[in-house]
Amino acid sequence: MEAVIEAEGLGKDYTVAEGPLPRRRRRRVSAVRDVSFRVAPGEVVGYLGPNGAGKSTTLKMLIGILAPSAGRVRVAGLEPVRARTRLARRIGVVFGQRTTLWWDLPLRDSLALTRHLYRVPRADHARRLAELTEVLELGPFLATPVRQLSLGQRMRGDLAAALLHAPEVLVLDEPTIGLDVVSKTAIREFLLRLNAERGTTILLTTHDLGDVQRLCRRVMVIDGGRLAFDGGLAGLHAVAPSPRTLVVDLAAPAAPIAVAGARTVRVEGPRQWLELNGNPARVIAQVAADHEVADITLREPDIEEVVHRIYAGR
């Protein structure tokens, strides 16, 4: 099938100036190097990597904000930088860290303005707005100024604004950052539904493993500017099996816990971190039997850890 996003040997170099003014030296730094991938229509792809790995740089090249210094990129058949405004009508972009809505206007007015900016026919707009209002449950706060919305509400509003022109491709930069569990779930379910019903292609960056597990069948990992992994989620775990962590709060500070199936990696006063490599239930039972325990929590591996393992393993 024809790819809707296509990157071939994509690279981005920056010149950075260093040192005090009179003897300032210029140095070329590669933020992204030789990245190639294709995304077919209807795919949901997670784009992962530690901070500074080149995620945002790639994303900016895909949406036409940044010109690549090497390689070729096409989105929806267009060259992003050259056809930025035409491309803007065919893609939706949501930045988790900042809003595309107008801060002082009621959400309803922001969405109405979006209609004019994207020149959406009135009837289409009304129909889609009604749908989105229902699915994203915008009704209760349509009349509220954006600055008074909670982060979760604002993100739902941003999603609606990005989708009113029915884009073929949705690009999301950390869409669930800072959200509570309920809001995260709502956003994930919505995206899944959007993808299933409309076939919208979704590309998202995230630090949240939950996003990846729930949404993405395919994952791309970038580190140090290079694509380190591109494949299924199962493959990701196979390449980098990451241990879960047990955080144990003891009643009093104690020597590092020694228990089969886990390894104590960190001690801070009464709190200890154990890296699990055996059956969690058995380890927990053993720890509770050996020590006076105030609290125990099981932590899923951080996406950053998974990513680092992949890169280290290459």
Added chain:
Amino acid sequence: MRVYLSVFGCALRRYSGYRAATAAGLFTNSVFGVINALVLLAVFAARPQINGYTAIDAVTQVYVAQALLGPVDVIGRPLALAERIRSGDVAVDLLRPAHPMAWFLAQDLGRAAFAVVFRSVPTFCVGLALFRLALPQEPARWAAAGLALLLAVLVSFTLRYLYALAGFWIGDARGVTALAGTVGPLCSGLVLPLVLFPDAVAGVLRALPWSAMVQVPAEIVLGKATLPGGTVLGGLAFQAAWAAALLALGALLTARAARRVAVQGG
């Protein structure tokens, strides 16, 4: 006292980081200084003496005013306090063991101290390089000029503190700040030396606190008899009286505001 010294030091350090802004401010002051000076020189070319001022006096006042603009915020840019009142963060300031007015004053003095060295002195030097200026001859008048600068900073701070406090009672101080920002330059003698205003208008403006920020310091540098009481000491006393009165009003309103926050929760 140690608390305020460290707040002062922090502000001083923070502003020394804004090098580009300082350079731009210096450039702006110099440009406006040249424009104002050239207009006044043209006026005095037509009439060599106006209300006791000569061309040199007028141009000196222009550069005293531009030099003061760094440390003395005549335009009344809002203190951080204004934004903190709008956002409600001010509750934290009121709960600190330090007095909020002293806290913000220490901060503003830190900013002013930096600006005196890196804005006032260079701006005045630009004036000296481009025009003939009248400089005090006796060391005592230089000392008086320094004291006048400090008092001008105090008056400018208390005025801005009061503008910001208005936010407690009307919710949004932006309108007050904007209005005060246009009144300040006009009434202080920044836009035009007060001696060039019609006598009746000038008489009123000379009695108001804004004149303590530019007109009075300029006349202290020039040693003019138009000062309150006709002497440099009279001018300093005028500035000190306004500074004391405004500080007292600020302290009173701060106490009221604190009570209001305690009762209504902000």
Added chain:
Amino acid sequence: MSAVATYVRLAWAWTRALAQYPASLAMLTAAQAVATVGELAALVFLFGHAGRLGGFGLHEALLVYGLAGLAFTLADLLMGSVERLGEHIRTGAFDVMLVRPVPALLQVAVEEFSPRRLGKVVPCAAALGWALAALPAEWTPLRAAAVPVLVASGTVICCSVWVIGACLQFVALDAREAANAVTYGGQAMAQYPLAVYGRDVARAATYVVPLAFVSWQPALYLLERPDPLGMPEWLRFAPPAVAALLALVAAAVWRAGLRRYRSTGS
């Protein structure tokens, strides 16, 4: 055409957002009006002392002030927000603008559009009206038609200077204040007859930052007066051409800035 419609729609949205705080909006508007009236008063006072400046009497000077003031304030109303480009780049708001299918310059220009700036436009228009009513030269249809053309040219020139100044922020994010020294300093200068500043400043204002075509040359044309500085007579017919040329330069500079932004991402 659709760009104009988009601008109007966005401007209207900002206006409605501001209207949520009517008291603040009223005070902000009043502040702008007070500042302008203050400047006008200063001009009247100065002519009261000097009689004539640069060979211009009060009514002729008011014509210069009105032309400069109206062009600058209209430009400020329409495009003044471009000076906040660096802030938008820093906060990432500029990226958001770039992913909308609307020209980025239009979005930056209309951001936080505020009708409070009308507070400056109205007194300037009044000053111009007053000066035109007292114009000594005979009114011909051509002269009457020239007034709106000259105001429009002046507005375009000011908008262009503003955009070019803002583009500096593509290179240095904190260049705003330095650019302001030129834009606002230029405005202050263009409000008085250029002859006041002497030949060098007038040359710079003609050939470097062509603000002479905003008020000085148009005034010479409307007053049918020879140029006291002896510059070529045909310059007074040039404002529309200068405006068109400068607008093209501004557009090219903006494009270059955008290209730079897209290759560096900052």
